Amino acid sequence: MTTEPARYIQEFFAGYPTFDYDLSAPFFDEFQRLKKVSHFNKPQWERARDGLRAAMVKQFNAMYGTNADDLESWQLLCSALGMDPVPNDIQTCRRKLQSTHVNLVDFVEAPMSGKPVRTFRSQQGLSTYTKTTEKFFPRRDVNAGSLLGCLLRQILNPPPTRGKARRARIGATN
16 A cells, blocks of 8 residues: 555646645645636536546555455555454454445545544435535546445435434544
């Protein structure tokens, strides 16, 4: 896994040499600023959006790995989400992560921003947040590994919450 926390994100912004990318700002905010100052037409906007999405997937893969059979990758995910103690086996990691709902744009951005990752009690809470902030992570990408697929959630049409929503961890919101 990479020690360069923003390599692919930086490479994306380097494709816009007239844009003064602020490394200290959240990359999604910078992308919104790029969109505003560049006055993209629709095809340009779609190309830029797709480029950022591909960069986010590559960044996730570089940070956490791609192999769902790799215990170290699972443990990195659990640790990044504040789980303590970190489980010692893949099955326990997977079970804990299945009940954890996190915006993946924020998750990829967290090591760069230093901000803690916000978790949600339900897919519906995550869905509401994602739609409000427009921080959509691509569901399908040729570079996505099997590990990433384990964290993807239904955002546009989340399943109804059955009974009481379980807290993914202490501090979960919505």
